[in-house]
Amino acid sequence: MAEIKPRISVEYAEKATIVSFTDENILEERDIKALQDSIMSVVEQTERIKLILDFGNVQFLSSAVLGLLIRLSKRIYEHDGQLKLCNITPKIFEIFKITRLTKTFDIYKDVESAVEDLSQAN
Amino acid sequence: MVSKAPISSTIVVESRPSAIEKVCEHILSKLKANGFDKDDVFAVHLALEEAFLNAVKHGNKMDPTKEVKIDYSVGLDKVEISVTDEGEGFEPEAVADPRFGESLYKPGGRGLLLINSYMDIVKFTEQGNGLYMVRYKEKPPLIKRVDQTKV
Numbered sequence: 001m002a003e004i005k006p007r008i009s010v011e012y013a014e015k016a017t018i019v020s021f022t023d024e025n026i027l028e029e030r031d032i033k034a035l036q037d038s039i040m041s042v043v044e045q046t047e048r049i050k051l052i053l054d055f056g057n058v059q060f061l062s063s064a065v066l067g068l069l070i071r072l073s074k075r076i077y078e079h080d081g082q083l084k085l086c087n088i089t090p091k092i093f094e095i096f097k098i099t100r101l102t103k104t105f106d107i108y109k110d111v112e113s114a115v116e117d118l119s120q121a122n
Numbered sequence: 123m124v125s126k127a128p129i130s131s132t133i134v135v136e137s138r139p140s141a142i143e144k145v146c147e148h149i150l151s152k153l154k155a156n157g158f159d160k161d162d163v164f165a166v167h168l169a170l171e172e173a174f175l176n177a178v179k180h181g182n183k184m185d186p187t188k189e190v191k192i193d194y195s196v197g198l199d200k201v202e203i204s205v206t207d208e209g210e211g212f213e214p215e216a217v218a219d220p221r222f223g224e225s226l227y228k229p230g231g232r233g234l235l236l237i238n239s240y241m242d243i244v245k246f247t248e249q250g251n252g253l254y255m256v257r258y259k260e261k262p263p264l265i266k267r268v269d270q271t272k273v
Contacts, residue, residue, distance in 0.1 A: 028139055028143075029175075030139075030140075060164070060167065060168075062171050062172060062175065063232035063235075063236055064175065066232050067232070068229075070228070071229055091161075095168075095236065098235065099220060099232050099235060099236070
């Protein structure tokens, strides 16, 4: 497992790149900027990336993180990549539901089901 | 310690995003002391973060020489919070709903939606640079029940 800054960890499973958030709370503007830089650098390294974002550690986030996810998804889809989100706690999932981002993002119960779906798609 | 009288105070902090951390700690500790549950604490935390960040970013335009004022009152039944910036204000109705059309794919506009979703009452001052919000511990019933047998 490669460690990129303290904000994320990166793993690889089959053809998928799994990025896990290591922080419980993602709130501060500078944290979100650091996160964006870290994830973008992972995205830039792989052509047509199949990215899974693991929210397993995340207990609290602000709407600024949702903005980051939208920017990230645009970048990935523009380059024919795929993005899946997983392991979202019920409270955080509620935020996605309220903002209707459940319709924008592919959300899975856990990493395994996201990896399986990506494997079946190709 | 549970306080029967509402705990009220005013906090003025410099206009930096990180300044909200201590304000949240302070107010949320009062909520916990007055028996608000985890859902209430989560909701108020989120609304306070979003309101404060809007004040710093959109109200005070990230000017660290400006300030944000937070008035709060935590009772046994409800929490009331006002967040006021030094900006010129805005018209909440003019903010596009981020749930529809092209706005769904734009990064902004979700803070206000979350505040409205997680708080029971949300009002803006006439000038538009102040936000007043309330969350009740137990929700008041929408319709008063009438005992039909006594009619």
